[in-house]
Amino acid sequence: MGIELKPCPFCNGGAEVKERYRKGIANRKMYWVECKKCGVSQAHHELAGYRTPSKAIAVWNHRW
Numbered sequence: 001m002g003i004e005l006k007p008c009p010f011c012n013g014g015a016e017v018k019e020r021y022r023k024g025i026a027n028r029k030m031y032w033v034e035c036k037k038c039g040v041s042q043a044h045h046e047l048a049g050y051r052t053p054s055k056a057i058a059v060w061n062h063r064w
Contacts, residue, residue, distance in 0.1 A: 008038060011035065031049055
């Protein structure tokens with residue numbers, strides 16, 4: 001991918017991009033970022049996520 005993930009904003013743990021097929025829609029992958037240490041993630045239910053890994057990373061890396 002080439003874009004580095006920032007650490008978790010809550011626990012400073014490492015993060016990783018996750019993927020799954022969107023429930024009920026064939027061939028539609030959804031991507032999100034999840035902390036490997038505390039488990040916080042962008043996806044809060046089975047329909048949540050982003051259409052590309054780069055979008056999920058950009059949102060995770062954005063700090064307000």
